[in-house]
Amino acid sequence: MSERWQIVVVGAGPAGLAAAKMAAEMGASVLVVEEHARVGTPVQCAGFLPQPHELEELLSIPHIEEELSIVSRARVNTTSLQRMVAPDGTSKQFEVDGWVLDRARMDELLAKSAARAGAEVLPAARLERLASGGSGCALTLDVRGVRECVKAQVVIGADGPLSKVASQSGLVRHRSKSDLAFCLYEVRDGVEVEPDVVEMYFGRRFAPGGYGWVIPHSAHRANVGVGSRLIYGSGARSRLHTFVHSSHASPKLGEGVAVARGGGLVPCGMPPKCTCTDAVLIAGDAASHVVSTTGGGIPLALAAGRLAGMCAAEHVLHGRELCEYERLWRQHMLGCIEGAYAIRRTYDVLFSRDVLLSVAMRLLSPIELKSVQQGRVWGVRMRLACALAGIVPPKC
Template sequence: MIKDRYDVVVVGAGPAGSVAARFAAVEGATVLMLERDREPGIPVRCAEGVSHNGIEPFIDIDKRWIASQIDIAKLTSPNGESAFMHNNGVGYVLERRIFDTALCELAAEKGVQLITKANVVGLIKKNDKIRGVKFRYMGETKEVECDLVIAADGTESRVGRWAGIKTAVSLRDIDTCVQYTLAGLDLKRNTCEFYFGNEVSPGGYIWIFPKSDKTANVGIGIAGHLSHKKGPKEYLDEFVNKRFPNATITYTVYGSVPTSATLKDIVKDNIMLVGDAARQVNPITGGGVVQVMVAARIAGRVAAEAVKKGSFQAKFLKKYRREWDKTLGNTQKVMHSMKEKFLFMTDERFNNLVKFCQKIPAEKFSLKALFTEAVKGDPKLMLDVAKSFVVSKMKLK
């Protein structure tokens, strides 16, 4: 039964929402989660690549939502030369549709209630204080009261705006994306591929994430301020026509990834923002699933603590901000500075970078080595990169 009142209402049942909901409920909070779509995980707006080490703390690995296991990353420069990275840990290409539902099931086991097809349309405020949310459900506007709202409503987050938080990102801090799921391919299913260059994918990259040896997510993200004249679809179509002329598209999806640092304000009285809504994605890779689950776990725990203490002011909720900055938020800031560098990288520099990678012995080739080389000539950023890799290694464990 759905009640009129909960300690916490979570808006959005993606990985950020369901993990925040679960960790709040584990500690005793009553939690309602509202999802706009008919089921969690759809439509899939995601390249679906994650690392084993990243997701393993949050859910037992289950074949049901793993399409393929990735061991090798292939990087290709504008001049067509490639380097192979073998040493970056095991990765998976997910079936997000099943994965997101599995995360919701874990939340439900801890007592979280979920309503799907529930579109949140506003906040309830009394004396300027957030006291609940309004949502459209089955043709009616419903209200539910709560002490704390967790906004996990994605890139297009409006809940944060209703609370008076500035959430808009600049064009250079968003990657505009298109992705096809292609069938009829002939691929190595353990190898993901990345293509760089200003003619291929300005300010971003093209990815190939195999879901089997015959199918793959093939997508592109380009920097928002470089997409006006020629959009991501045109770039991707050129690539696909050349590389996979005989493939069939079984799924097409459009979307975007915020590539800024975390928003200045992710808490206010009675509200916290998590996930894409808080802009917690890795600004270089565009990877978000793991990062936002880390943030959501912190948010959920702080929410439960707030419930126990009866303390919902921003002053207390800022604990979530502090913990996030310590775990990944500060690293994300460094990544954002690096991304600014990448935005101005010439094709020649990309070519040299891949050439450099080819010379590193396979067992020593890691993302850290790659990033360090990429920011060569900027000693401060090199130091920041080195530090951030030490920190993220410790904190993710």
């Protein structure tokens, strides 16, 4: 392995791999380091992705068609409806065309395309320490138990919600428990679900400050999980048990058996004030590029990664300003992130009592619920729901 690279990407998730592919295509020398022995595993994702035309409605994210077409080859199911079930059991549904992805395969496909573009992807290589100085960065890696040092003109931190790159470069100093959620899921066989309907269930008993989900792989297999914010304490395992065995979802799920399990942290706060230094960029979960109403981060990670790769390559090849990255991702993604965050803050109040949430969900039409979930709408009824909850709707 060479000791000097123009760009080193830390983390081989969607953000890092999109960044690596873009930068390598533009002609930069790119190394991707990934701490796990195999890209894509262990899986820490439920694998739901709205289809490209839905994403177009949601975000003005630039040019990720190619990434989405790669990702689409990992789909195991296609869905067309989303149902939201209130704590009192009433439900509303709206149309959302979605893909259910095999996330391990998705990351593998993205890694192959980054490698084809010329990036070197190095698994079992964990970043231990990052030091940035005048002419770039020095990275200390643990590669299969051996300490190695590499140098880079630019480092892209795409190393997830607890990003070392973000903390060691000083871009993120503190992560609040209120802006992180923990999600736990099982893939269950033998369930009886509608294969084209993704369901979100709300209720404090199993998902305080979050929701439970059923994402079908087929009529008899589904990814079933719960996500709750860290401020509501630990207990994800028992909440998942409650969701599966004693919630409105149980009649469909209880008979099944778990064939796989996974979990992980999801950032659900705002991105840091700055995501760029003279030699470091952060993208994806590392920079809280997430729709915080749902925790969905795949499309934003792909988009931010691509922009980071492009700006890093422009910098090392043509001397352009690295901080162009900051301007670009904010231009294309900030509206959606801010809108979702504002709505998540409102949820915080509604979530404090199941009855409030049930009333609010009754007040909203299915289309409004869809927009709220995407972080987009503040109609009259949303204001009424807020008024009922005794809160002033945040500006977005």
